[in-house]
Amino acid sequence: MKELVILSGKGGTGKTSLTAAFAGLAPSLMLCDADVDAADLHLIMSPDIQQTHDFVGGNEAVINQDLCTGCGTCKELCRFDAVSESDEKFVVDALNCEGCGVCVDLCPENAIDFPQKTCGQWFVSATRFGPMVHARLGIAEENSGRLVTLVREQARKRAREQHIELILTDGPPGIGCPVIASMGQASAVLIVTEPTVSGIHDMKRVGELAAHFKIPAMVCINKYDLNLDQTRSIEKIAKEKNIALVGQIPFDPAFTQAMIQCKTLVENDETSRASQAVRDIWHAVMASPAMKIERLM
Amino acid sequence: MIISIASGKGGTGKTTVAANLAASLDQAVTVLDCDVEEPNLHLFLHPKIHTRENVVAPIPRVDMEKCTLCKRCMEICRFNAIAVAGKTVVTFPELCHSCGGCSAICPEGAVTEMERVLGIVETGTGPVPDMGFAQGLLDVGQVMVPPVIRKVKSHIDTQGITLIDAPPGTSCPVIAAMKDTDFVILVTEPTPFGLNDLKLAVETVRMMDIPHGLIINRAGMGDDAVYAYAKEQHLPVLLEIPFDRKIAEAYSRGDLIISRSNDLKEKFQTLYHDICRLVDAQRCAP
Numbered sequence: 001m002k003e004l005v006i007l008s009g010k011g012g013t014g015k016t017s018l019t020a021a022f023a024g025l026a027p028s029l030m031l032c033d034a035d036v037d038a039a040d041l042h043l044i045m046s047p048d049i050q051q052t053h054d055f056v057g058g059n060e061a062v063i064n065q066d067l068c069t070g071c072g073t074c075k076e077l078c079r080f081d082a083v084s085e086s087d088e089k090f091v092v093d094a095l096n097c098e099g100c101g102v103c104v105d106l107c108p109e110n111a112i113d114f115p116q117k118t119c120g121q122w123f124v125s126a127t128r129f130g131p132m133v134h135a136r137l138g139i140a141e142e143n144s145g146r147l148v149t150l151v152r153e154q155a156r157k158r159a160r161e162q163h164i165e166l167i168l169t170d171g172p173p174g175i176g177c178p179v180i181a182s183m184g185q186a187s188a189v190l191i192v193t194e195p196t197v198s199g200i201h202d203m204k205r206v207g208e209l210a211a212h213f214k215i216p217a218m219v220c221i222n223k224y225d226l227n228l229d230q231t232r233s234i235e236k237i238a239k240e241k242n243i244a245l246v247g248q249i250p251f252d253p254a255f256t257q258a259m260i261q262c263k264t265l266v267e268n269d270e271t272s273r274a275s276q277a278v279r280d281i282w283h284a285v286m287a288s289p290a291m292k293i294e295r296l297m
Numbered sequence: 298m299i300i301s302i303a304s305g306k307g308g309t310g311k312t313t314v315a316a317n318l319a320a321s322l323d324q325a326v327t328v329l330d331c332d333v334e335e336p337n338l339h340l341f342l343h344p345k346i347h348t349r350e351n352v353v354a355p356i357p358r359v360d361m362e363k364c365t366l367c368k369r370c371m372e373i374c375r376f377n378a379i380a381v382a383g384k385t386v387v388t389f390p391e392l393c394h395s396c397g398g399c400s401a402i403c404p405e406g407a408v409t410e411m412e413r414v415l416g417i418v419e420t421g422t423g424p425v426p427d428m429g430f431a432q433g434l435l436d437v438g439q440v441m442v443p444p445v446i447r448k449v450k451s452h453i454d455t456q457g458i459t460l461i462d463a464p465p466g467t468s469c470p471v472i473a474a475m476k477d478t479d480f481v482i483l484v485t486e487p488t489p490f491g492l493n494d495l496k497l498a499v500e501t502v503r504m505m506d507i508p509h510g511l512i513i514n515r516a517g518m519g520d521d522a523v524y525a526y527a528k529e530q531h532l533p534v535l536l537e538i539p540f541d542r543k544i545a546e547a548y549s550r551g552d553l554i555i556s557r558s559n560d561l562k563e564k565f566q567t568l569y570h571d572i573c574r575l576v577d578a579q580r581c582a583p
Contacts, residue, residue, distance in 0.1 A: 009334075009335050010307065010308060010335055010337070011306060011307010011308040011309075011465045012306060012307045012308010012309060013308060016490065037305075037465075037466035037467055037468050038305040038306055038307075038465065038466055038467060038493075038494040038497055040306070040489075040490040040493055040494065043489050043490060043493055058375070059375070077397070077401055079395060079396050079397050080396075095472060095476070095505075098394055098396060099375060100375055100376070100394055100396030100398055101373065101375050101398070102373065102396050102397065102398035102401060102402075105373050105398065105402065106398075106401060106402065137467070137468060139467055139497065139500045139501050139504055140467060140468065140469075140471075140472050140501055140504055140505070141468055141469075142468060142469045144466075144468045144469075145440065172466070173307040173308075173334075173335070173465050173466075174307075174332075174334035174335055174464065174465070174466075174470075175334045175335065175435065175437060176334045176435060176439075176440055176442045176470065177440035177442070178468075179334075180438070180440060194549075195549055196548055196549040196550075196551075197337070197340040197341075197549065197550065197551035198312065198335075198337040198340060198548075199549075201335070201337060201340060202335040202337070205334075205335060205437060208437045209437050209438065212437055212438045213438075223545075226542075226545055226546060226549050227546060227549035227550065230549055230550075251542075251545075253518070256488055256518055256519050259488055259489050259490060259519070260488070260489060260519060260520050262489070
């Protein structure tokens with residue numbers, strides 16, 4: 001089994017549009033949306049949700065006012081400024097609570113409860129291209145990395161059961177905890193960048209992250225003709241960093257048109273230049289050495 | 298006045314708005330880049346960096362001479378960052394949330410703390426004399442984003458105007474960036490992805506109870522659904538930036554888009570005054 005993870009560093013470079021288009025080109029695959037913070041893949045995939053599960057992401061400290069003697073130990077110990085005192089009452093601000101349980105364990109009166117928190121939901125769905133595992137992290141919740149790990153584990157488990165050889169994962173932006181959770185043990189990552197100062201800066205950082213975790217990386221350039229000088233810089237950087245450049249896609253309003261129609265780029269117009277470019281990239285990715293090697297999963 | 302600039306979806310134009318609004322104001326302003334995973338503001342403002350400071354967080358260090366292998370540290374740790382393995386104690390700094398539980402609970406005083414570097418915060422001055430600048434840069438491979446953001450926010454100018462460029466998403470990094478700000482500008486684009494993520498962002502700012510308004514970037518590129526949503530939810534549309542290849546090209550080079558038209562500069566100035574009015578109006582509302 002193999003897994004390709006689509007990343008970018010910078011948001012809005014076309015990760016999800018490209019993931020969707022690839023899905024329509026693969027003969028058989030499992031889709032996984034690992035952007036649990038702001039998931040969009042479902043807007044193109046129109047998934048038929050078959051299972052819904054709660055994601056229990058952690059615990060939250062709640063002070064039991066009947067037992068609290070107001071000693072203030074919790075406030076002293078809390079490193080996250082989550083405990084405040086007003087009108088001689090100590091309360092925990094849920095937004096700040098890290099769920100570390102230090103106040104819970106060290107309260108001399110055992111006055112702090114530590115209920116589990118449902119931080120979101122995850123789903124198993126059917127789509128026109130194959131099964132899909134996706135999720136929705138609750139608003140302002142933590143533990144997005146754990147939810148990413150969970151959806152990827154579930155995608156893997158189900159792919160194994162159904163003898164599906166390829167998992168295609170739409171990753172989150174950035175380089176922090178959800179991104180790290182989205183790339184561990186992947187066969188390869190494909191970085192979607194754009195020829196802008198931000199696109200290049202962020203591609204370098206996510207490329208360094210992939211190198212740090214020893215995951216083979218490839219890069220493709222979206223809207224390459226927006227700025228040809230910057231496109232040449234990307235080509236140069238990719239070469240220096242040993243990241244294979246697998247193709248470039250022209251600036252094309254078809255990306256937005258397809259999105260509005262809830263279709264993939266290729267479904268929307270398979271003859272467009274962008275569709276042709278996406279097809280070429282897909283073949284180049286699948287022919288890459290990283291995607292030829294079976295990884296133990 | 299502290300204004301944060303956020304969006305659920307990435308790549309909608311947060312940094313464009315932050316940089317151009319900062320450069321349009323005729324008064325002193327401090328700009329903070331709190332997208333510490335991928336900070337981009339510096340690419341548009343070219344600040345002179347004057348100071349550079351590590352952001353550190355404590356992690357446990359165990360003195361095995363004092364340790365009795367009682368496992369209390371392992372039991373209190375909810376992040377599996379410390380474990381008793383045979384006759385020794387192993388720590389996993391990358392999993393540690395720096396809560397201090399292990400050192401607080403150790404009955405032998407065997408667990409003390411040492412510093413781990415999460416990233417850096419740089420401060421400087423912007424391209425115009427009255428512009429203060431600070432940005433955070435998470436070290437590649439680190440996951441503890443909120444402490445770096447909080448350190449950047451220690452440079453808020455409490456007397457003047459501060460603009461905060463927030464990261465995308467709706468989880469802890471965004472919350473850390475938007476917390477305790479007076480107004481949130483939500484930047485979106487008129488596409489299905491833009492709208493879907495905008496709805497999440499609106500839920501987030503409503504939960505945090507911060508006054509907010511919209512900027513629609515790349516206006517004309519997609520459909521009208523975002524306008525219908527704004528109307529239905531009574532969200533003020535503060536500014537529209539047209540979908541224009543010239544603007545996209547200026548952005549690609551790292552140019553400010555206000556350098557392309559005086560009209561846009563005036564619109565950004567008006568934007569600031571509109572926000573001031575909204576904040577006051579909402580503060581005065583019964």
